[in-house]
Amino acid sequence: MRRPVFFPVLALLLSTTAFAQMPTGGGNVGKPMPENARDNRQIIPLTEAERSAVAAEMRQMLASIQSITDGLSRDDMQAVSEAASKSGMAMMQGLPPQIRMKFPAAFSQMGMASHKAFDQIARETKTGKDPVPVLRQLSTAMQNCVACHAVYRFAPTN
Numbered sequence: 463m464r465r466p467v468f469f470p471v472l473a474l475l476l477s478t479t480a481f482a483q484m485p486t487g488g489g490n491v492g493k494p495m496p497e498n499a500r501d502n503r504q505i506i507p508l509t510e511a512e513r514s515a516v517a518a519e520m521r522q523m524l525a526s527i528q529s530i531t532d533g534l535s536r537d538d539m540q541a542v543s544e545a546a547s548k549s550g551m552a553m554m555q556g557l558p559p560q561i562r563m564k565f566p567a568a569f570s571q572m573g574m575a576s577h578k579a580f581d582q583i584a585r586e587t588k589t590g591k592d593p594v595p596v597l598r599q600l601s602t603a604m605q606n607c608v609a610c611h612a613v614y615r616f617a618p619t620n
């Protein structure tokens with residue numbers, strides 16, 4: 463019977479690892495910001511209300527991605543299609559034009575590419591059954607999220 467020996471050893475190992483990861487002396491407090499944390503992103507000035515409207519869309523896209531991956535994991539293509547269609551071009555067109563006018567051209571292009579990708583996933587999962595191409599499309603679509611977040615941020619206008 464090795465169990466009684468094995469488990470205490472495992473427990474000890476785990477607790478040592480957890481202890482090693484614990485911040486000591488308040489973690490990063492008091493230390494200078496690391497060089498790579500400097501924020502060089504380009505600012506897009508928006509009013510607080512405008513920022514809220516765009517942020518709500520962003521959160522919807524994140525929610526769509528969660529539901530898409532959930533649907534794929536359950537082999538439920540109808541759920542995938544419905545989740546994707548919530549973040550398609552229709553959503554973007556619901557954003558007031560005075561907000562969209564404030565976006566730089568490259569920002570609008572990346573935004574549009576994301577919404578079109580969601581529409582494409584919604585269309586293709588109405589008939590397709592294979593999750594692999596959907597995951598590939600989702601991954602490609604998410605390159606836009608990553609690329610745009612690396613370059614832009616919003617800041618209040620006053």
Ligand code: HEC
Nearest residue numbers: 517520521523524569572573576606607610611614615616
């Ligand atoms: C065209 C540019 C662009 C694209 C594409 C984009 N985002 Fe964003 N997103 C932003 C900007 C800018 C912010 C605000 C960041 C800041 O001000 O710090 C933001 C913020 C967010 C937030 C935070 C919202 C909040 O409540 O504050 C989430 C979540 C998010 N994006 C998810 C996504 C996801 C998921 C995708 C891809 C499906 C995506 N975004 C695609 C530009 C973009």
